[in-house]
Amino acid sequence: MAIPVIDFSKLNGEARAETVAQIADCCENWGFFQLVNHGIPEELLERVKKVCSECYKVEREEGFKDSNPVQLLNNLLEEQSAEGKRLDNVDWEDVFTLLDDNEWPSRPAEFKETMKEYREEVKKLAEKVMEVMDDNLGLEKGYIKKAFCGGLGGNDDADLENPPFFGTKVSHYPPCPRPDLVPALRAHTDAGGVIVLFQDDQVGGLQVLKDGQWIDVQPLANAIVINTGDQVEVLSNGRYKSAWHRVLATPDGNRRSIASFYNPSLRATIAPAAHLVEECGEPAAAPGAAAYPRFVFGDYMDVYAKQKFLPKEPRFQAMAAM
Ligand SMILES: O=C(O)CCC(=O)C(=O)O
Numbered sequence: 001m002a003i004p005v006i007d008f009s010k011l012n013g014e015a016r017a018e019t020v021a022q023i024a025d026c027c028e029n030w031g032f033f034q035l036v037n038h039g040i041p042e043e044l045l046e047r048v049k050k051v052c053s054e055c056y057k058v059e060r061e062e063g064f065k066d067s068n069p070v071q072l073l074n075n076l077l078e079e080q081s082a083e084g085k086r087l088d089n090v091d092w093e094d095v096f097t098l099l100d101d102n103e104w105p106s107r108p109a110e111f112k113e114t115m116k117e118y119r120e121e122v123k124k125l126a127e128k129v130m131e132v133m134d135d136n137l138g139l140e141k142g143y144i145k146k147a148f149c150g151g152l153g154g155n156d157d158a159d160l161e162n163p164p165f166f167g168t169k170v171s172h173y174p175p176c177p178r179p180d181l182v183p184a185l186r187a188h189t190d191a192g193g194v195i196v197l198f199q200d201d202q203v204g205g206l207q208v209l210k211d212g213q214w215i216d217v218q219p220l221a222n223a224i225v226i227n228t229g230d231q232v233e234v235l236s237n238g239r240y241k242s243a244w245h246r247v248l249a250t251p252d253g254n255r256r257s258i259a260s261f262y263n264p265s266l267r268a269t270i271a272p273a274a275h276l277v278e279e280c281g282e283p284a285a286a287p288g289a290a291a292y293p294r295f296v297f298g299d300y301m302d303v304y305a306k307q308k309f310l311p312k313e314p315r316f317q318a319m320a321a322m
Pocket residue numbers: 169171185190197199206245247257258259
């Protein structure tokens with residue numbers, strides 16, 4: 001079984017209806033899909049790969065050798081009674097995050113300019129994907145974006161001043177001498193909205209859980225992987241489920257992955273869309289009719305920070321109890 005691959009350029013042509021339906025199917029049944037012909041120029045993607053790999057080499061590689069996962073694995077291998085033990089609370093990953101207002105690596109010289117350009121493109125792509133989701137869910141165009149900007153709080157204009165929280169996580173998963181003993185990234189669902197992932201086209205390892213089975217997200221040159229986070233699950237009242245995924249460590253190759261998170265503003269109020277609650281046969285106003293509570297995304301993130309690698313349901317319950 002392979003992750004569905006969708007030709008996004010067909011949205012603009014005769015095959016629009018079919019493409020929109022394919023995306024609906026992926027959102028409902030996978031939580032993951034890959035886009036080709038997505039509109040991000042290949043030339044830019046080539047530069048992104050180059051600057052991120054160079055950045056790792058010059059700024060990060062040396063530091064990884066002394067990192068926590070490396071030390072923990074070395075300790076485990078030196079332990080006399082290590083038989084049967086694994087490292088299940090650590091990730092074999094080097095990571096840094098790019099936000100609009102934090103400090104970015106300065107090497108190589110083209111890093112900042114390239115990644116700024118890339119983030120602009122990714123943001124536009126995420127918004128296009130969100131509009132297809134609006135359409136598929138029967139929501140007005142721009143509904144999900146508006147919700148992420150806090151536009152559902154009732155205080156329309158003021159709320160819309162909250163920009164979505166947009167972050168780009170640049171990860172490398174260096175070769176691991178004992179991939180049987182440590183995960184590259186532990187299984188989790190993503191906290192936020194729509195995730196746009198540019199993964200390595202040579203080294204695999206990303207897997208998604210579908211119907212109880214871990215499926216490889218197959219590397220595909222210059223394709224973009226999309227997945228939906230917990231907040232899309234809430235807005236859609238559970239029609240779109242955020243999917244569990246993980247990254248396996250590998251003995252060969254340094255896997256690069258660049259995940260951009262188009263998340264709600266931390267001040268945005270998130271709740272199931274009223275129209276989707278009504279569709280479930282329950283009036284939106286009836287207490288308990290919605291499958292998910294209404295909450296402020298920043299509160300959700302506080303809980304997520306402590307429970308990222310645990311099931312998501314207790315997180316929703318914690319929001320309901322607030
Ligand atoms: O590195 C990847 O391919 C996936 C990254 C991911 O799942 C995450 O950062 O939450």
